[in-house]
Amino acid sequence: xxxxxxxRRTAVAGALAAGLAFPVLAQQGPIKIGMSMPLTGGLAxxxxxxxxxxEVWRDDINAKGGLLGRKVELIVYDDKxxxxxxxxxxxxxxxVDKVDLLFAPYAxxxxxxxxxxxxxxxxxxxxxxxxxxxxxxxxDKWFNNAPWGPADSWARGFIDLGMxxxxxxxxxxxxxxxxxxxxxxxxxxxxxxxxxxIVYEQSYPPSTVEFSAMVRAIRAARADMVFVCSYPPDSVxxxxxxxEIGIGDSVKxxxxxxxxxxxxxxxxxxxxxxxxxxxxxxxxxxxxxQFSGTTDFFAKYQKxxxxxxxxxLGYYLAPFGYxxxxxVEQAVNATKSLDHKKLADFLRSNxxxxxxxxxxxxxxxERKESATLMAQFRGVTDKNIxxxxxxxxxxxxxxxxxxxxxxxxPFEKARK
Amino acid sequence: MFSWELLLDAIVLGTMVGCFYAAVSIxxxxxFGLLDVPNVAHPALLVLASYGAWLLGDFDIDPILAGxxxxxxxxxxxxxxxxxxxxxxxxxxxxxxxxxxxxFFGIAFIIEVGIIMAFGVDQxxxxxxxxxxxxxxxxxxxxxxxxxxxxxxxxxxxxxTFYLSKTFLGRAIRAVAQDEGALRLMGADPVAxxxxxxxxxxxxxxxxxxxxxxxxxxxxxxxxxxxxxxxxVVVMAGLGSMSGTLLAGVILGVAETVVLTMFGASWAxxxxxxxxxxxxxxxxxxxxxx
Numbered sequence: 129x130x131x132x133x134x135x136r137r138t139a140v141a142g143a144l145a146a147g148l149a150f151p152v153l154a155q156q157g158p159i160k161i162g163m164s165m166p167l168t169g170g171l172a173x174x175x176x177x178x179x180x181x182x183e184v185w186r187d188d189i190n191a192k193g194g195l196l197g198r199k200v201e202l203i204v205y206d207d208k209x210x211x212x213x214x215x216x217x218x219x220x221x222x223x224v225d226k227v228d229l230l231f232a233p234y235a236x237x238x239x240x241x242x243x244x245x246x247x248x249x250x251x252x253x254x255x256x257x258x259x260x261x262x263x264x265x266x267x268d269k270w271f272n273n274a275p276w277g278p279a280d281s282w283a284r285g286f287i288d289l290g291m292x293x294x295x296x297x298x299x300x301x302x303x304x305x306x307x308x309x310x311x312x313x314x315x316x317x318x319x320x321x322x323x324x325x326i327v328y329e330q331s332y333p334p335s336t337v338e339f340s341a342m343v344r345a346i347r348a349a350r351a352d353m354v355f356v357c358s359y360p361p362d363s364v365x366x367x368x369x370x371x372e373i374g375i376g377d378s379v380k381x382x383x384x385x386x387x388x389x390x391x392x393x394x395x396x397x398x399x400x401x402x403x404x405x406x407x408x409x410x411x412x413x414x415x416x417x418q419f420s421g422t423t424d425f426f427a428k429y430q431k432x433x434x435x436x437x438x439x440x441l442g443y444y445l446a447p448f449g450y451x452x453x454x455x456v457e458q459a460v461n462a463t464k465s466l467d468h469k470k471l472a473d474f475l476r477s478n479x480x481x482x483x484x485x486x487x488x489x490x491x492x493x494e495r496k497e498s499a500t501l502m503a504q505f506r507g508v509t510d511k512n513i514x515x516x517x518x519x520x521x522x523x524x525x526x527x528x529x530x531x532x533x534x535x536x537x538p539f540e541k542a543r544k
Numbered sequence: 545m546f547s548w549e550l551l552l553d554a555i556v557l558g559t560m561v562g563c564f565y566a567a568v569s570i571x572x573x574x575x576f577g578l579l580d581v582p583n584v585a586h587p588a589l590l591v592l593a594s595y596g597a598w599l600l601g602d603f604d605i606d607p608i609l610a611g612x613x614x615x616x617x618x619x620x621x622x623x624x625x626x627x628x629x630x631x632x633x634x635x636x637x638x639x640x641x642x643x644x645x646x647x648f649f650g651i652a653f654i655i656e657v658g659i660i661m662a663f664g665v666d667q668x669x670x671x672x673x674x675x676x677x678x679x680x681x682x683x684x685x686x687x688x689x690x691x692x693x694x695x696x697x698x699x700x701x702x703x704x705t706f707y708l709s710k711t712f713l714g715r716a717i718r719a720v721a722q723d724e725g726a727l728r729l730m731g732a733d734p735v736a737x738x739x740x741x742x743x744x745x746x747x748x749x750x751x752x753x754x755x756x757x758x759x760x761x762x763x764x765x766x767x768x769x770x771x772x773x774x775x776x777v778v779v780m781a782g783l784g785s786m787s788g789t790l791l792a793g794v795i796l797g798v799a800e801t802v803v804l805t806m807f808g809a810s811w812a813x814x815x816x817x818x819x820x821x822x823x824x825x826x827x828x829x830x831x832x833x834x
């Protein structure tokens with residue numbers, strides 16, 4: 129009995145000792161960066177591509193010796209593209225995995241539910257291509273890697289291009305989902321502010337199969353420009369219907385916020401149907417967008433993407449995943465710390481050089497100046513993914529600093 | 545602003561869309577409507593068939609031909625599915641329906657995840673000479689892919705109506721739907737007949753899946769968008785009626801397209817399901833049910 133008690137005491141003492149020693153050991157371990165990522169479900173194509181970008185950065189930084197002399201380890205869980213999964217995943221990352229830093233999942237829907245928790249715990253969160261998730265939360269340690277900038281810059285870039293081309297009326301069409309509706313409302317506000325007459329406004333449910341009827345109605349409205357806020361299946365359906373039905377000679381500018389036209393599989397399958405569309409983008413292989421490390425990154429990305437059956441081009445998301453890592457790297461190296469407040473202060477007050485160009489944040493954690501591209505598809509041929517690796521297939525019209533050509537209009541002429 | 549021209553356009557296009565809805569629902573009309581099998585995996589099988597057509601497209605096989613080539617494969621798959629369902633659920637008793645539902649949900653998830661693992665999550669489309677072109681009839685431009693879907697739906701409905709009413713096996717299938725016990729007393733094996741019928745229902749899905757990828761791009765989770773729509777068509781038609789399925793599809797398609805064009809796209813799904821409720825309120829057995 130006595131010896132049993134001694135054993136228990138020894139065990140308790142040992143456990144205490146181990147517990148005291150553990151934090152010391154943990155500090156010498158790798159720096160853990162935790163995130164969820166949509167690896168299945170509707171957002172998975174983007175999520176997988178973004179993750180490869182982050183993984184390339186991890187391997188690059190570890191090859192250079194890591195951060196603060198410690199290796200970088202990524203802890204990633206699949207959030208299934210679902211908003212309901214992410215709060216539990218991020219709680220686990222913080223409370224069980226004890227991660228040092230947090231990256232947000234790709235896209236708005238999975239990110240929005242974790243914002244209150246991150247603010248409550250006062251943690252740094254590097255955003256990953258979400259749209260205006262910090263607008264109401266107003267967290268001061270949120271930094272979005274996306275090029276969007278101020279909320280209205282996206283629609284403003286498109287409408288300004290249309291006005292320069294002489295457009296006086298606009299048709300607005302968008303999916304009945306949060307992101308598309310936000311964007312459509314902003315476009316409506318900008319159009320109203322600029323005195324552009326809204327001649328057609330339509331939201332459609334995500335389950336819409338056939339878009340011919342909507343295209344007919346747009347044609348009947350004789351709009352000068354058509355601002356579209358669509359998701360990938362709808363983008364394809366709309367472009368097909370336009371090709372079949374025709375949108376009319378009045379339209380000078382068509383596109384704006386069509387999600388999907390940035391992804392390789394959609395670009396390849398749509399081919400020449402893309403010609404003439406002026407749409408948002410984040411990064412394009414045009415000469416004006418070659419920055420330090422860009423070529424090297426895409427060589428590494430495209431090799432891995434081929435093996436993983438993920439977006440073979442990867443221009444839209446992957447370099448921004450890498451840039452997210454680069455920003456953290458610069459902040460940690462400058463502050464010599466993993467303290468979230470110090471890192472946030474650095475990120476808020478410095479210009480950071482990345483493979484997608486210099487990044488400066490505004491007070492809301494979004495880009496101070498929009499770097500969202502408006503580009504026009506030109507000379508695209510069918511069934512040829514390789515053509516998109518070369519400059520000249522998507523001419524940058526906006527912003528001015530990266531502009532590589534002029535708008536061809538009207539839309540029906542640009543399509544040919 | 546009201547326009548007669550837009551309304552006429554909407555009715556014509558709605559008819560085409562409706563026939564497409566009928567084509568993707570007609571397999572379910574057999575499996576659920578006639579055989580009483582809660583086949584919620586029907587839309588997942590539809591997407592699987594679309595992927596089959598997409599794969600065969602790499603060999604320059606036309607999607608419709610691909611659908612026809614896939615029919616025997618899907619027939620065998622249907623037989624295997626029914627046999628598993630029968631052995632594990634149906635023959636064990638009265639709660640087979642509920643447990644069968646779980647079985648077919650499981651099948652749907654396996655198909656969905658299987659497609660993701662094999663082909664990734666990207667959208668897939670096919671090429672054919674009738675995709676991306678339109679024909680003009682009385683100043684109305686109609687996408688040719690919708691005309692193809694319309695024609696195939698008509699052919700499918702006619703072929704199945706003929707098969708179920710004029711052939712020995714077809715009449716046996718109708719008989720098993722009406723009184724399984726009586727059929728057994730006549731010396732026929734209802735399980736074998738149901739198995740055959742489920743095979744036919746699944747084979748029809750192969751062709752419908754080819755139509756699906758002709759009409760719109762497909763991705764692994766697209767089946768979820770079609771669960772409500774296909775069951776709505778089948779229930780509105782009256783369980784087991786082939787011509788009713790075609791008519792219900794057209795009613796749904798025209799209602800959706802007219803509402804979308806004239807009143808606003810957001811109302812379209814609500815109007816469709818309101819129509820279903822009205823039909824069930826007036827005729828609980830459906831438009832063509834007995």
